[in-house]
Amino acid sequence: MTANPSALTTADTHHAAADTHGSGGIGNPVLGMLLFITSEVMFFAGLFAAYFSIRAGYTQIINNVPTHVWPPTQPIDFAKLLNPFQLFTESGALNVILPATILLVISSFTCQMAVHAIRNDNRTSFVRNMAVTVTLGITFLLLQAFDYSVLMHEGLNMGSTTFGTTYFTLTGFHGAHVFGGVLMLSVVLYRGMAGQFSAKHHDMVEATSLYWHFVDVVWILLFMTLYVL
Amino acid sequence: MATTTLHPAAPAYRSRSTLYDWLTTTDHKKIGIMYLINSLMFFVAGGILALVVRVELAQPGLQIVSEEFYNQAFTMHASFMLFLFIIPILAGFGNYIVPLMIGAPDMAFPRINALSLWLLPLGGLLMASGFFVSGGAAAAGWTEYPPLSGAKFSGTGTDLWIMGLTLIGTSSILGAINFLVTIFKMRAPGMTLFRMPVMVWTVLVTSILVLMATPVLTSALIMLFIDRNYGGHFFDPNNGGNAILYQNVFWFYSHPAVYIMILPAMGIISEVLPVFSRKPLFGYKAFVFATVGIGALGFSVWAHHMFTTGAVFLPFFSLMTFLIAVPTGVKMFNWIATLWRGQLTFATPLLFATGFLMLFLIGGLNGAFSAAVPVDFALHDTYWVVAHLHYVLFGGSVFGVFAGIYYWFPKMTGRMLDEGLGKLQFVLMFIGFNLTFFPMHQLGLAGMPRRIADYAASTGWSELNTVATIGGFIIAASMLPFFWNVLVSLRSGKVAGDDPWEANTLEWATSSPPPPYNFDHLPEIRSERPVFDARHGRTTNH
Numbered sequence: 222m223t224a225n226p227s228a229l230t231t232a233d234t235h236h237a238a239a240d241t242h243g244s245g246g247i248g249n250p251v252l253g254m255l256l257f258i259t260s261e262v263m264f265f266a267g268l269f270a271a272y273f274s275i276r277a278g279y280t281q282i283i284n285n286v287p288t289h290v291w292p293p294t295q296p297i298d299f300a301k302l303l304n305p306f307q308l309f310t311e312s313g314a315l316n317v318i319l320p321a322t323i324l325l326v327i328s329s330f331t332c333q334m335a336v337h338a339i340r341n342d343n344r345t346s347f348v349r350n351m352a353v354t355v356t357l358g359i360t361f362l363l364l365q366a367f368d369y370s371v372l373m374h375e376g377l378n379m380g381s382t383t384f385g386t387t388y389f390t391l392t393g394f395h396g397a398h399v400f401g402g403v404l405m406l407s408v409v410l411y412r413g414m415a416g417q418f419s420a421k422h423h424d425m426v427e428a429t430s431l432y433w434h435f436v437d438v439v440w441i442l443l444f445m446t447l448y449v450l
Numbered sequence: 451m452a453t454t455t456l457h458p459a460a461p462a463y464r465s466r467s468t469l470y471d472w473l474t475t476t477d478h479k480k481i482g483i484m485y486l487i488n489s490l491m492f493f494v495a496g497g498i499l500a501l502v503v504r505v506e507l508a509q510p511g512l513q514i515v516s517e518e519f520y521n522q523a524f525t526m527h528a529s530f531m532l533f534l535f536i537i538p539i540l541a542g543f544g545n546y547i548v549p550l551m552i553g554a555p556d557m558a559f560p561r562i563n564a565l566s567l568w569l570l571p572l573g574g575l576l577m578a579s580g581f582f583v584s585g586g587a588a589a590a591g592w593t594e595y596p597p598l599s600g601a602k603f604s605g606t607g608t609d610l611w612i613m614g615l616t617l618i619g620t621s622s623i624l625g626a627i628n629f630l631v632t633i634f635k636m637r638a639p640g641m642t643l644f645r646m647p648v649m650v651w652t653v654l655v656t657s658i659l660v661l662m663a664t665p666v667l668t669s670a671l672i673m674l675f676i677d678r679n680y681g682g683h684f685f686d687p688n689n690g691g692n693a694i695l696y697q698n699v700f701w702f703y704s705h706p707a708v709y710i711m712i713l714p715a716m717g718i719i720s721e722v723l724p725v726f727s728r729k730p731l732f733g734y735k736a737f738v739f740a741t742v743g744i745g746a747l748g749f750s751v752w753a754h755h756m757f758t759t760g761a762v763f764l765p766f767f768s769l770m771t772f773l774i775a776v777p778t779g780v781k782m783f784n785w786i787a788t789l790w791r792g793q794l795t796f797a798t799p800l801l802f803a804t805g806f807l808m809l810f811l812i813g814g815l816n817g818a819f820s821a822a823v824p825v826d827f828a829l830h831d832t833y834w835v836v837a838h839l840h841y842v843l844f845g846g847s848v849f850g851v852f853a854g855i856y857y858w859f860p861k862m863t864g865r866m867l868d869e870g871l872g873k874l875q876f877v878l879m880f881i882g883f884n885l886t887f888f889p890m891h892q893l894g895l896a897g898m899p900r901r902i903a904d905y906a907a908s909t910g911w912s913e914l915n916t917v918a919t920i921g922g923f924i925i926a927a928s929m930l931p932f933f934w935n936v937l938v939s940l941r942s943g944k945v946a947g948d949d950p951w952e953a954n955t956l957e958w959a960t961s962s963p964p965p966p967y968n969f970d971h972l973p974e975i976r977s978e979r980p981v982f983d984a985r986h987g988r989t990t991n992h
Contacts, residue, residue, distance in 0.1 A: 265669075
């Protein structure tokens with residue numbers, strides 16, 4: 222920006238906005254995405270708050286005494302059902318949640334490699350890494366859908382105690398966010414293949430990767446609270 | 451910077467019909483005006499529902515509506531007024547004024563801005579469509595506490611209410627992101643944070659509140675929706691759920707929302723008072739820090755709505771609530787000190803601003819009473835609370851809104867509103883307001899609960915209720931000169947000129963109405979009053 226504000230004529234006002242963006246600091250789209258992620262954090266904070274408050278107050282009648290247990294053991298032992306370190310459930314179905322988790326974490330790394338590539342103007346590497354990220358994201362969604370079908374078959378659903386309600390609400394909204402992330406990554410991939418990004422112009426890539434990392438972090442928190450703790 | 455000439459032949463500039471132009475616009479000024487119009491329409495709808503409530507309560511016995519419809523009427527009255535009038539109309543002022551005040555050509559994300567606008571009528575109509583489904587609109591009060599709002603006791607109208615409010619919340623969140631990026635990234639050269647008008651500061655703090663609080667409401671609504679429709683047990687104690695949980699999550703949004711509804715109105719007042727006192731705002735920085743303080747404290751007081759549940763830590767929430775009186779008091783004294791020994795011109799905006807000061811003071815004081823736990827136990831869910839919230843939200847926010855309308859109408863349209871009709875509106879509204887809501891203090895102390903359609907004649911509440919109903923109709927009557935004023939002034943009002951009030955802030959440095967790109971030319975910005983500086987030759991003007 223110059224110190225001569227009278228130069229702000231009709232057409233230049235738009236350039237003025239673009240200049241602010243170029244003159245250091247983060248770009249408008251990236252700041253916008255960070256703020257959007259802040260609101261998403263608060264959304265999941267509401268759901269997590271509900272989860273922990275329900276978890277803390279949950280009691281179950283064992284030997285005629287109300288006892289605090291979590292996850293509930295009636296009508297089925299959810300802890301056993303969800304144990305991520307067993308490859309098969311008791312009825313012999315595949316338990317894919319740990320592989321799905323690993324794939325999602327890997328996708329965050331490939332996403333960052335794509336960002337790193339475009340920062341260095343390496344478009345080939347950018348497109349390759351982005352394609353891998355999209356594929357991993359879709360795979361995660363497919364694995365989660367498969368996992369849902371297994372769990373429902375085994376008797377875990379929205380109405381099976383508050384564990385089922387919180388489990389499906391939390392993982393379901395996370396899945397919806399993965400879906401949204403995959404859509405955004407696909408647009409980035411498409412635009413990348415069309416050669417629309419460069420080291421100088423790739424705000425959308427930066428913003429989308431931030432969102433994807435956020436989705437990944439939420440899943441790690443969910444995995445820890447729902448499966449491990 | 452090179453200057454580029456416009457290309458009149460370029461297709462983007464081909465003129466379309468005015469209607470098409472407005473429906474597809476991304477210009478923050480047109481969007482802001484549509485925000486105002488949309489909000490005023492819901493204001494009228496909410497006002498009619500309020501009259502239904504007042505007429506029913508004027509005398510003991512059920513006269514005009516059934517108890518079921520009465521519940522829908524007060525629920526939808528509050529939902530319209532809070533979510534579709536006050537919050538969006540203040541966002542509308544923000545939309546129109548903030549880019550002008552900071553010398554920006556538009557908001558940071560103009561298309562997202564248009565999306566924020568159009569989600570509002572969509573959400574509002576979805577909510578209102580509840581009146582046409584079996585079982586009627588949502589009827590569990592605007593707070594929609596379960597189990598009353600659960601599947602067992604309420605119908606499809608509640609689902610429509612949840613969906614509508616989720617859309618409105620999304621609109622708020624997108625708007626807040628837009629405001630924050632605009633304020634942080636789009637300020638003109640020289641417009642440092644501490645030279646921003648107080649109005650911009652209040653929108654900034656409000657946007658942070660919206661950004662942090664509204665998603666939590668969305669999560670509460672979604673849990674309620676899941677409980678209602680998909681067999682969830684979040685709020686169902688019989689199945690391990692927690693009914694108080696809803697109240698906690700709901701008020702975690704809805705208490706900060708109170709500040710979302712008042713802070714921009716405080717911003718408007720803080721623009722109007724200095725201009726009509728011919729003085730700078732007293733204690734600018736103290737004012738900014740007080741605004742930030744209210745925003746921060748606003749997140750730690752939500753459970754004062756839940757004292758009587760027995761499930762919250764009373765001393766903490768009571769103390770934090772009292773603490774809010776400190777920054778609010780700072781503001782009150784700043785405003786009074788701004789008026790003190792000023793050259794007052796009692797134009798309509800200043801009348802509404804002083805109305806704000808008087809009524810908001812009462813609203814603050816009766817709120818402080820309610821913050822005392824033992825007093826709250828006696829007053830909880832009585833008409834005292836109805837009096838308190840109307841003194842804050844109507845006496846505060848709505849008077850602020852009208853101050854803003856009279857103040858910025860010349861900028862938005864290029865024409866002045868008529869002063870005589872404006873003063874008539876103020877007098878009617880001020881009298882009607884106090885006649886309606888002051889007796890409610892007494893009704894509350896006498897034990898009248900809120901949200902009832904009927905009461906026994908032997909309670910002795912009839913006279914004050916009749917008075918309140920008469921006051922309600924005076925408020926309604928005060929809207930007639932207003933709408934007449936707008937219609938007449940749009941056609942034949944006095945031409946305003948660029949700066950009819952001899953004001954301080956940048957929006958008055960451009961033409962009225964401003965061109966689509968806002969500024970041909972910006973004065974140098976060396977203080978928080980750049981237009982004042984330019985008028986009095988304090989800076990070199992190119």
